[in-house]
Amino acid sequence: MGLVEIIPLGGAGEIGKNCTVVSQGDDMVLIDCGLSFPNEEMFGVDIVIPDFTYLVKNRHRLKGIFITHAHEDHIGALPYLLAKLKVPVYSSELTIAMLRQKLEDRMDTREVKLHVMNPGDTVEIGSLKVESIRITHSIPNTTSIGVMTEHGWVLFTADFKFDFTPVDGKLTDLARFAEMAEEGVVCLLSDSTNVERPGWGPSESLVSEGFRKVFTTAPGRVLITTFASNIHRMQQAFTVASETGRKVAIAGRRMEQTVDLCTRLGYLQIPANTKIKLDEVNGLSPEKIVILTTGSQGEPMSALVQMSKEEYSRMRIREGDTLIYSARPIPGNESAIWRTVNRLFRMGANVIYDSPTPIHVSGHAYQEELKMMINLTRPFYLAPVHGEPRHQALYREIALEMGYPAHRIFTMVDGLPLRIQETSAELGEPVECGRVLVDNAGNEGISDEVLRDRASLANDGIVVISLAIDPEAGEVVGNPEVMAKGFSGPDKALQLCADTVYDTIRGLKKSELQDVDFVRHTIGDVARRQFSRRNQLRPLVVPVVIEA
């Protein structure tokens, strides 16, 4: 029997940009193709996507892309990959519909084959068979994905929780997972995001109670901010609003699009006479209103953030408004979120971000649920993904406690293939892998050097040092000039820098002064060293040599 490789190109040892290859002989499939968000040091970076070099090089083997669900960390990089490779995509109805909407802005969707693959469906890709299995998460139509290889099922749990009272009533197909265990699961790639939380996670349905409490006690309008993709949450808002005599309006283009799409496809059931337009809000008394709004991550252009700055033309925050913060801050967004919340308080609104009756629950499995998944599928190898190294380490500990021997638990790392043979498995040599930074305009490939320069600029400003030389004669002409912007060091630091540069350049040999590049580098080095040693500053230093 042959070799089966599982290669994470993203999503292993991190939360975000999930993207994993399963390969056997000449056949290769990709599970998910997501993005992640930049950290606070990545100035001017909008999103981060996986490096697709490995996929492009193996394009003749890549025969299908399977998407577990429509969250950005699983689907968001797909438009960038499809721009390079026209590989057929398979996913459930809602995910395909949301993907189509996303792609329509960028390309002719007739060029790509988008196949609906509903829970329970299987697709043969060469020697591989791929099956999707229904599982519960915070977005409808989430599926685990099994890839049948020569060694058994390679099973991706996808993001999941075991929710026995899901909002849409569609339960996890536990029976199929148990059957797969009988058929043989060679490797389980499990969500590990919430491994630090003991016990069982609460059901999404509990949020209805939290909403009901606020809807019946809030003195005025209720605003709810959540992810634009949190369809279950929006369903609960509509249902509870209708029960408590409130009408629901939507603020934010992405949320409006999602609501329209899901209503059309039947994933949202809006009670009659419950939805109103945002412009109709002013004609109703405040205690009859709920507004669903984007901005749960403090995104600068979102409706909520604009409202908090009185820059949103369609609606204003009023004293007596109540905002329910029904989301989890993605790490890195906290300060933007708190700034928004604080502005709202200052405007006289009340913000509920924590409550004894839940107003938000996680979509990811807690410890006991993760154990149940292991018990249910009885995999030979375990590979926690969708987690940072600390999550993977804790998952490993739990698996050890459950009696798994250490050599059957793998800590996956982006770019390292897990190579499964008939009687053994090991992590192999790295493949080309990394991150690609994309700016606001959709341009790919902001380099680390550009990032470093931007960080220097943001922290310590820019210093331009110009010096004229006569390269033919090998002589310095005049004194160096120093100009600075955004530089916060003492004035004399700049003069001192000019003096040091001058002394150094004057000490160069004639032949060295004839080499313009050498002079430029020397000026830069000397100036940088000077600022960092004397002032503990790292401005962006730009040396300019003028040939006189």
Ligand SMILES: [Zn+2]
């Ligand atoms: Zn995810």
Ligand SMILES: [Zn+2]
């Ligand atoms: Zn998810």
